[in-house]
Amino acid sequence: MVDLNAKAEEFHKKGLNVATISYDSVAILKDFSARKSVAIPMLSDPDSAVIKAFGILNTNVEANSPVYGIPFPGTYIVDAAGTVKSKYFHDDYTERFSAGSILTREFGENGQPKTVIDNPQIRLSYSASDTTFAPGHRITLTIDLDFKPRMHVYAPGVEVGYIPISWKLTNSPAWAALAAEYPASHKVHLPAINETVPVFDSHIRIKRDIIIGQEKEIASALTADRTLKVSGTFRYQACDDKECFNPKDIPLEWTFKIGALETERVPAELRKRP
Numbered sequence: 001m002v003d004l005n006a007k008a009e010e011f012h013k014k015g016l017n018v019a020t021i022s023y024d025s026v027a028i029l030k031d032f033s034a035r036k037s038v039a040i041p042m043l044s045d046p047d048s049a050v051i052k053a054f055g056i057l058n059t060n061v062e063a064n065s066p067v068y069g070i071p072f073p074g075t076y077i078v079d080a081a082g083t084v085k086s087k088y089f090h091d092d093y094t095e096r097f098s099a100g101s102i103l104t105r106e107f108g109e110n111g112q113p114k115t116v117i118d119n120p121q122i123r124l125s126y127s128a129s130d131t132t133f134a135p136g137h138r139i140t141l142t143i144d145l146d147f148k149p150r151m152h153v154y155a156p157g158v159e160v161g162y163i164p165i166s167w168k169l170t171n172s173p174a175w176a177a178l179a180a181e182y183p184a185s186h187k188v189h190l191p192a193i194n195e196t197v198p199v200f201d202s203h204i205r206i207k208r209d210i211i212i213g214q215e216k217e218i219a220s221a222l223t224a225d226r227t228l229k230v231s232g233t234f235r236y237q238a239c240d241d242k243e244c245f246n247p248k249d250i251p252l253e254w255t256f257k258i259g260a261l262e263t264e265r266v267p268a269e270l271r272k273r274p
Helices: 002-013 025-036 051-053 099-107 215-221
Strands: 019-023 041-043 076-077 084-089 114-119 122-128 137-147 152-154 166-169 175-178 186-190 194-200 204-212 229-236 250-257
Touching: 002 099, 025 041, 076 099, 084 099, 099 137, 114 204, 122 229, 122 250, 137 152, 166 204, 215 229
Parallel strands: 019 041
Antiparallel strands: 076 084, 114 122, 122 137, 137 204, 152 194, 166 229, 175 204, 186 194, 229 250
């Protein structure tokens, strides 16, 4: 809720309003809203009737659990006619897409800073959907490639003998890296070698999600001010219509601030009981 509240204005600029729904009582939501200065509407579904109607009741929670009735953590994007256009859900209640990740995936840009590296063959820029988030958030990293005249790179899946672009992230218990998402390539015939190969030769964006671990998993990677660094490498070999240049490895690094999990509890008299 806090994450969505912080990004509410960005959603408004894109023509979307933001609201949440949970199984918490009105009293609990009112208390939370006051403590965290949440301005977006928070809807109470204490019997989980709406949650069940949408088919998002978290069935991984035991029926005798004090938190039975919670939904799977997720977000719907709904148009003015009430049609669900897209959805972002996780099975694990400790993980969820960040609001910034949803903005990035829905609209491409969300105002986050970029690092730009300009080489003779390509111009690479990279960024992240968020600079601040909490443990368990799923965020989106992006790499944009723009090509100098007549240049191309080989796409993943190219035959042995060519060097495709690749994006590696350092392994860490602090995050889980999902597979990179490449756009569709196209095939070109290269007269110099008389072969047809899959390439990229105009602007492309590559996306890759990482899921930040919980407190015990990220503790060893955090600095004293709760900064987390994620590093990796982008490898490519650029070619023009006559020659291929030496492969290059571009180091990448993202720096994030990790907020603490919500540990302050609502007053005992307001807590939901089994």
